[in-house]
Amino acid sequence: MTTDTSPRSDSSPDANGRTTGTLRVKRGLAEMLRGGVIMDVVNAHQAKVAEDAGAVAVMALERVPADIRRDGGVARMSDPALVEAIQAVVTIPVMAKARIGHFAEAQVLEALRVDYVDESEVLTPADEEHHIDKWAFQVPFVCGATNLGEALRRISEGAAMIRSKGEAGTGNVVEAVRHLRTILGDIRALGTADAAERYAWAKRLQAPIDLVDEVARTGGLPVPLFCAGGIATPSDAALVMQLGAEAVFVGSGIFKSADPPRFARAIVEATAHFRDPEILVKVSRGLGDAMPGAEISTLGTKLADRGW
């Protein structure tokens, strides 16, 4: 299952009786982030703005997805100096992205002691067949998914959090809605399947039968399901939370808006009070321009198609 070059996650107790890197503490941090907003930031200043606005974590990267889309070329892991500069100024968790399948980038991020690694389709994939063997790491991973099968494959590889992919850098929430509805709709349908049907589900989803059975039994993924890709307004956040997302990632939506500190704060409030339209009115009023959006049909590259 693992490449020989990957460090294995060690889960035996140390001299103080402490066990680190367990599935429980990996998933546990994701559970603590529920109901919160994780914001993409490209420098220490933005990281402070995000923390001041109430972000539960920041994602350190060199360019937000909208700029990656505009610039083209190969998008890679951030410079370690950038990650360290951001770690130095905030007290909230710091995440960073590695390319799909690029376990060496993930090793670098683990050595930097980031709090979560995002094996992300927003960066240019390094491997067109294999994802990272995430069980080999002590640091937890989040991965994107467009459907239930993809989510369960990532979980079988060791992901401790799933985010629906949406279409990053577009400011268009339509793909995030499609992916969330697909994942949650299939979870609901799977709940009514009998044993024989669950084998057919496993075949159709290309996912391990034990995970399919677990989802059928519990009515949910075994890890938290967050939403990413195209959230640009407080109402977008409330929409995906009501659809069943447990927290939101906002990439370009904050720092490509007219007033990033206010947008950031408003999206934090909207995510916390996602069922309260009166609060949504208050936080949305006079907010100014959201990031410019893009029609999905005009895109040259759909980032969500990356991942296997």
Next chain:
Amino acid sequence: MTAEDLAQPGSRRAADRTASPGGPEVGVLALQGDVREHVRVLESLGCTVVEVRVPADLERVAGLVLPGGESTTLSLLLGSAGLLEPLSERLRAGMPAFGTCAGMILLASEVLDGRSDQRVLGAIDLGVRRNAFGRQLDSFESDLVVAGIDGGPMHAAFIRAPVVERVGPGVEVLAVLDVARDRRPVVCRSGVVTVAAFHPEVTGDSRLHEVFVRDVAAAAAPAAAAAVAVPQRA
């Protein structure tokens, strides 16, 4: 954005909840964090649970659990939801409370290594250090003996956890970490306020929640006694 902007005493959402019959309702602060795990444990103990997001929710509950989450975020959201003052007032008036991890930080009287604008409720006289063990890679599980908790050690999940660095007068330390070395307090209690640096709700251990539920029942006892003071059927 000010507290007045967001506070919703007559919130439609709060109002359309139906009142539950029977015993006192307990709340879980539901602005952010691992709310669901706490709700699950409390419901397993037979509680009727209210998710508390606005002041109207707080008025309904006889005790409050403050969950794990991001304490800086929770502190901001408590302020904008208009909950800081009414919550401080309820705590001063003796409402039972239980906080885990971020919840412990919020209930403490002093945060070390926090943000300068981080607000605390001061319900238990403790100085608490955030992220005391380091980053996520230093998060861990460990067995922990807790004074007054029967049935063996608790299996504790410490996730970017805080520790207590200063214990004020009248605060009882119920568990310490690293017994052989620096003895850092991780479970404390003062009156009807209990705090833990770890997450019993994540491991599904309900024993500290039971302490909280007993506190709530005891606080409600005079009213309950009055309620049953009707002629008993033979």
